[in-house]
Amino acid sequence: MKQGDLVTRKSYGGDIVFKIQEIRQQLAVLRGVELRLLADAPLVDLEVMPQLDPYLDKAITRPKWMDTMPRNGLAAATTGPPGWPAGEPAKHPVYFEMPGKVLHLDGDPNYLRKCMNLYGELRVPAEGYYVAEANMADAVYRLLPLVRPDIVVITGHDGFVKHRPAGDITKLSSYKNSHNFVNAVQAARQFEKSLDALTIIAGACQSHFEALLQAGANFASSPARVLIHALDPLCIAVKVAYTPIKETVNIVDVIGLTHSGLEGIGGIESLGSYRRGVPKIQYATPK
Numbered sequence: 237m238k239q240g241d242l243v244t245r246k247s248y249g250g251d252i253v254f255k256i257q258e259i260r261q262q263l264a265v266l267r268g269v270e271l272r273l274l275a276d277a278p279l280v281d282l283e284v285m286p287q288l289d290p291y292l293d294k295a296i297t298r299p300k301w302m303d304t305m306p307r308n309g310l311a312a313a314t315t316g317p318p319g320w321p322a323g324e325p326a327k328h329p330v331y332f333e334m335p336g337k338v339l340h341l342d343g344d345p346n347y348l349r350k351c352m353n354l355y356g357e358l359r360v361p362a363e364g365y366y367v368a369e370a371n372m373a374d375a376v377y378r379l380l381p382l383v384r385p386d387i388v389v390i391t392g393h394d395g396f397v398k399h400r401p402a403g404d405i406t407k408l409s410s411y412k413n414s415h416n417f418v419n420a421v422q423a424a425r426q427f428e429k430s431l432d433a434l435t436i437i438a439g440a441c442q443s444h445f446e447a448l449l450q451a452g453a454n455f456a457s458s459p460a461r462v463l464i465h466a467l468d469p470l471c472i473a474v475k476v477a478y479t480p481i482k483e484t485v486n487i488v489d490v491i492g493l494t495h496s497g498l499e500g501i502g503g504i505e506s507l508g509s510y511r512r513g514v515p516k517i518q519y520a521t522p523k
Contacts, residue, residue: 242285272440274393336386336477336509338362343392369413372420386509394440414444425452455503465495479508
């Protein structure tokens with residue numbers, strides 16, 4: 237058994253597949269393959285799984301909500317914008333489209349790779365960076381002025397610490413990385429205080445939902461302290477990117493698309509960041 241192996245925990249009935257991040261004497265630090273969960277377990281409790289690459293296997297990681305997402309912006313417009321003269325749409329039958337721009341910070345390089353592929357497939361402009369959770373506040377402070385995104389995703393791995401006081405989920409010290417996510421959200425809000433000018437999506441499995449919202453996140457995990465899918469934050473980001481700027485994101489509908497639902501992700505009313513413009517320039521093909 238070595239770093240990088242896929243394993244399950246015998247004591248939990250093999251319910252979750254993990255990848256071994258590192259081994260410390262006889263204890264393994266584990267990161268969930270499909271779930272944004274950080275855990276540890278004795279080596280004797282682990283069972284090695286077949287060593288396929290789940291991050292490249294679409295049958296494992298591709299969520300059903302992908303089929304409901306636009307591939308080339310919203311439906312192609314055949315009329316002019318609101319208030320446009322009745323005869324004008326024939327001259328300008330389509331708009332150009334500007335989905336919101338995403339800055340995606342991820343504590344897992346494999347999840348980041350998958351997310352960036354899906355942003356590209358869905359034609360959402362995005363910049364992604366692998367950043368260890370402990371360094372995310374510094375990364376936010378450095379990158380926000382450079383990238384100038386409409387949406388920032390702050391995610392990675394999280395979970396309860398093993399030796400927290402029984403039943404105590406109110407303290408940040410009861411979580412492995414929630415305090416790092418909170419610090420990053422606070423750094424983002426120092427840069428942009430408006431909840432409508434910058435949409436923040438933060439958290440991972442079992443994260444401290446209330447603390448993340450209080451820090452300034454628009455959407456956060458996890459209200460019921462449940463596990464969330466690796467692509468749940470991306471799902472929210474894409475829906476915000478394609479919701480028109482004069483409309484609020486339908487919270488219940490968008491969260492209903494995620495793997496974990498309202499137990500895994502919650503949020504507050506937030507404006508979308510999608511814009512249309514005219515005219516769409518048609519470039520001639522060089523002869």
